[in-house]
Amino acid sequence: MDASRRGSAMQADQALARLGYKSELPRNLSMLSVLGLSFAIMAVPYGLSTTMYITLTNGQAVSVLYGWIFVSLISLCIAASLAEICAVYPTAGGVYYWSAMLSTPRWAPLVSFIDGWLTLVGNWTVTLSINFGGAQLILSAITIFNEDFVANAWQTVLCFWAVMIVCALVNAFGSRYLDIINKLCIYWTGASVIIILVTLLVMAKDRRSAEFVFAHYDASASGWPEGWSFFVGLLQAAYTLTGYGLVAVMCEEVQNPEREVPKAMVLSVAAAGLTGVLYLVPILFVLPDVQMLLEVANSQPIGLLFTIVTGSKAGGFGLLFLILGILMFAGIGALTASSRCAYAFARDGAIPGYHLWKKVNPKLDMPLYALILSTVVDCLLGCIYFGSSAAFNSFTGTATIALSTSYGVPVLVNLVQRRKAVRHSVFSLGKFGTVINVICVVWIVFACVIFCLPVSLPVDASSMNYASVVFSGFAAIAFAWYFSYARKNFTGPPVDREAMDTVDGVMAAPHSPTEDLGDEKVVKSNGSKSR
Structure with a gap:
């Protein structure tokens, strides 16, 4: 590390010490790397591909395209609101720490405890949904060459566990190369979108009309009222656009985090929004029969779509392979964020067994036990699939609700405190801040309702959306831990408010x-x- 970088790292470590923490992680990530991490977790082509059945069921073209644009604009508001706060409090605690700092001393421990658990659950379930959807996508690739193959529950869960283990091993033994991996994700994703776009448009024998792409709306397959079905379909876009807030946990591994991390948050959402439009429009122009796509096993129709459009099994698999590459970047990045979140929350005593989870392995330069905890929790949650064929929808719903709510808490507290703490933020929203913050809070409250709903009606035990059940289960654990230990021992982040x-x-x-x-x-x- 040259002298200027050492100087920047020392300044960042000193600023972190003033926020109450000792620097334990190496600052070897750049803004481009954090941007790549956020881009990797959102994994736009992958996220849109694995959840395509949601919008095809709830509105088709109009829901796919305009739902994406609408949620992208909302996500920009949320990302900007978080970036403004992050510029003032750049720590790995992220929204959990911000909630404590923005609250009054009386309420800070409880508010930060609740938000910390929301963040932790959101991190775990978004990693779970990414890798579980990836396992389903990998198995769907077999059906390209063997149309009679239908993966059973054991095959799906074992494949999911394999993906989790690979991501964990990369995080454990390749932590020094995360900077390169995150940057590579940007180039892989960009190249994949261009290759898929060109290939589909050139090889497609049949094309949809512009009227279909930009104006076709059909919610008959959902069972929901036509207007309401559009909002249920927003889960596809909202789930994909969740990763931008997670990168705050990397603040202690970045130089000049008060500038670079907020910038990466907002730029990643803008880039993701544009990438999504470039990916979705060509797919809509070459979209095969929708009913046929919805009948695919495991609700993963993207491989069949590629095969039909290219007219070749090899061509279909080749395009699907690009999406699977994005999956691995997303799985690795999401597990990185999950482990850092568990580490940051544990060092303040907020998780049972925190003495173990807060340890940093000196040889690997990363929180190994927090990584193991995140991996094991996700592997256990994957077993829900044995009882529900709609488990993936439950995972995506839980992740979206938990993360959205965790983002909303500091924004709401900031509003209640009349935005006094961010008046001098280097990423200030100025006179538009209040309006942008209000939009965030209103959307998040609405999202918590619609993302607990099943994708289609009628439902039975196997097709029900269990997002509220998973969410309630974690809430029960958090409340039990709070009243048995944290109520008397947890004081929130170690901050001297009056002295700062x-x-x-x-x-x-x-x-x-x-x-x-x-x-x-x-x-x-x-x-x-x-x-």
Whole structure:
């Protein structure tokens, strides 16, 4: 590392110490790398491909295209709101830490505890949904060459576990190469979209009309009222566009995080929105018979779509292989964010067994036990598929609800506090901040309702959307831990509120003295020490 980079890293570590934490992770990620990580977690072509059955059921072309554009604009508002706060408090605690800092001292522990669990559950379930959908997609590739093949529950879950293990191994032993992996994701995704776009348009023998692409609406397959079906279909876009907030957990591995991470958040959403339009429009122009696509096993029709349009099994698999490559970037990136989130939350004692999960492996330079915890939790949750064939829809719904709500908490608290904390943010939204924040909160409340609904009616035990059940299960664990331990022992992030002020949007040094105790620094506030 050259002198300038060492200087930037030292300044970032000092700023982190003023926020109450000791730097334990190497700062070897760039803004482009964080942008790539966010882009990887959103994984636009992959996310839209694995959830395509949702919009084909609920409105078809209009829901696919305009639902994507609508949610992209909403996501820009949310990303900008979070970026504004992140520029003031750049720590791996992310929205959990921000919620504590923006709240009053009386409510900070409870608010941060709730938001921390929402974030953790959101991280775990978005990783789960990415890799579980990936397992279904991998198995659907077999049907390209063997139309009679239908994967059973055991085959699907075992494939999912294999994907999880590969992602975990890359995170554990390739942590030093995450910067390269995240950057490579941008180029792979961009190249894949161009290749798929050109191939489909050149090889398609039949094309839909412009009227179909931009104006066709058919919700007859959903069972929902026509107007309401459009909103149920928004899950496809909302699920895909969730990763931008997760990258805040990488703040302690980036130089100049107060500038680079907020910038990456907003740019990733803008890039994802544009990528989605470029990917969806050509697909709509060459879309085969919708009913045939909806009858595909495991609700993964993209491989069949590619095969029909190219007129070749090899061609269909080749295009699907590009999507599977994006899957691996997404799975690795999501598990990276999950492990960092578990690590950050554990070091404040908010998770049962936190003494273990907060440890950083000195040889691997990453929180190994937090990675193992995230992997095991996801592997266990995957077993829900044994009882519900619609488990993937439940996973996507839970991830979208948990992450959206976790993003909404600091934005809402910021509004209640009249946005005083972000007045000098280096990423200020200025006079538009209040309007943008209100749009975020209203959308998130609405999203929590619609994403608990099943994709289509009628439903039975196997096709029901169990998002609310999974969400409630984690809520029960969080409440049990809070009343048995955290209520008396958890004080939130280790921050001296009265001793801190903000200068140019970056937290200034505390006025109260600090004591050096060997390798740890103790901040004199509520008896909390930086961990």
